[in-house]
Amino acid sequence: xxxxxxxxxxxxxxxxxxxxxxxxxxxxxxxxxxxxxxxxxxxxxxxxxxxxxxxxxxx
Numbered sequence: 128x129x130x131x132x133x134x135x136x137x138x139x140x141x142x143x144x145x146x147x148x149x150x151x152x153x154x155x156x157x158x159x160x161x162x163x164x165x166x167x168x169x170x171x172x173x174x175x176x177x178x179x180x181x182x183x184x185x186x
């Protein structure tokens with residue numbers, strides 16, 4: 128079986144597509160990760176608050 132070396136990414140022939148994500152795409156990815164981490168932190172925080180307040184537990 129022949130091996131096929133991977134060629135580096137190039138811009139499209141018309142020059143409109145970039146080979147690497149731009150600043151806007153990087154900011155969106157960072158925002159997604161930030162919101163994900165904030166959500167996880169919030170879920171863990173809520174679980175800790177519920178666990179430490181026994182008067183709020185159902186009977």
